[in-house]
Amino acid sequence: MKLFDCHVHSSLSFDSNEPMENYVRKAVADGDEYFITTEHADLESYIFQGEDILADIEKQQRIVSQLNEKYPIKVLLGIEVGWKKSIHQRNMDIVKKYPFDMVILSIHETEQYDVAAPRFREGRTADDCYREYLDMGLEAIENFDDFDTFAHIDYVLRYVGHTDLSKHKEQLTGVFTKLIAKGKALEINTKTFPDPQAVERMEYIVSLYTSLGGKKITLGSDAHQISRHKNGFDKVIAALKVNGVDSVCVFVGRKEHTVCI
Numbered sequence: 001m002k003l004f005d006c007h008v009h010s011s012l013s014f015d016s017n018e019p020m021e022n023y024v025r026k027a028v029a030d031g032d033e034y035f036i037t038t039e040h041a042d043l044e045s046y047i048f049q050g051e052d053i054l055a056d057i058e059k060q061q062r063i064v065s066q067l068n069e070k071y072p073i074k075v076l077l078g079i080e081v082g083w084k085k086s087i088h089q090r091n092m093d094i095v096k097k098y099p100f101d102m103v104i105l106s107i108h109e110t111e112q113y114d115v116a117a118p119r120f121r122e123g124r125t126a127d128d129c130y131r132e133y134l135d136m137g138l139e140a141i142e143n144f145d146d147f148d149t150f151a152h153i154d155y156v157l158r159y160v161g162h163t164d165l166s167k168h169k170e171q172l173t174g175v176f177t178k179l180i181a182k183g184k185a186l187e188i189n190t191k192t193f194p195d196p197q198a199v200e201r202m203e204y205i206v207s208l209y210t211s212l213g214g215k216k217i218t219l220g221s222d223a224h225q226i227s228r229h230k231n232g233f234d235k236v237i238a239a240l241k242v243n244g245v246d247s248v249c250v251f252v253g254r255k256e257h258t259v260c261i
């Protein structure tokens with residue numbers, strides 16, 4: 001099996017205008033065997049005044065099956081579930097309801113705030129914000145079982161500012177240890193590459209996670225437009241090799257497959 005991008009948004013997500021078909025054409029041209037989109041499910045979202053941010057999954061299924069007919073590639077069905085405690089059961093219900101190939105678990109919001117909004121940062125340092133973000137990540141992983149990979153562990157730092165991850169070694173170790181114990185994968189998210197600070201954080205994350213015995217890594221560009229598809233994968237692969245890792249994983253039908261890099 002060959003590597004493919006495991007975190008992609010199409011125009012079915014509220015924050016993308018890219019038709020799924022454009023990605024599929026590119027993936028075919030790249031010689032990929034598989035293609036997946038992982039559309040947003042952020043229920044009772046702060047940024048939508050408590051309304052659900054939820055892609056039309058039935059429409060996603062229809063487009064996936066049309067593209068499977070039309071192109072020589074296997075198009076898969078994915079979802080990115082934004083977790084918070086108050087919507088835990090509804091998240092579980094959505095994941096159960098559809099035949100997803102892969103489920104990404106994410107933190108985008110606390111119960112009070114969108115972590116990307118300036119109000120989350122107000123009166124606090126990036127380190128304060130990151131401690132809260134990692135606490136929520138651990139809580140999500142402890143409580144939610146029905147996922148395959150945990151996304152963008154440094155997401156909040158895109159918005160509150162960079163920090164040296166070694167200051168958060170203990171909390172990061174807690175999150176990685178829990179993921180490893182549950183047999184779940186860690187996503188390396190390249191959305192803001194080639195930003196040197198994002199690359200520096202990735203190198204720290206890869207080095208700490210692998211030093212703890214972590215072996216399950218997914219690669220996701222978090223592309224919302226085709227120009228970002230597989231963005232920066234070469235940099236992650238180089239860092240993985242430095243740490244003695246020669247494979248990553250992908251999910252098809254919720255089943256893990258190893259891919260050599």
Ligand SMILES: [Zn+2]
Nearest residue numbers: 080106151152
């Ligand atoms: Zn996300």
Ligand SMILES: [Zn+2]
Nearest residue numbers: 007009080222
């Ligand atoms: Zn995403």
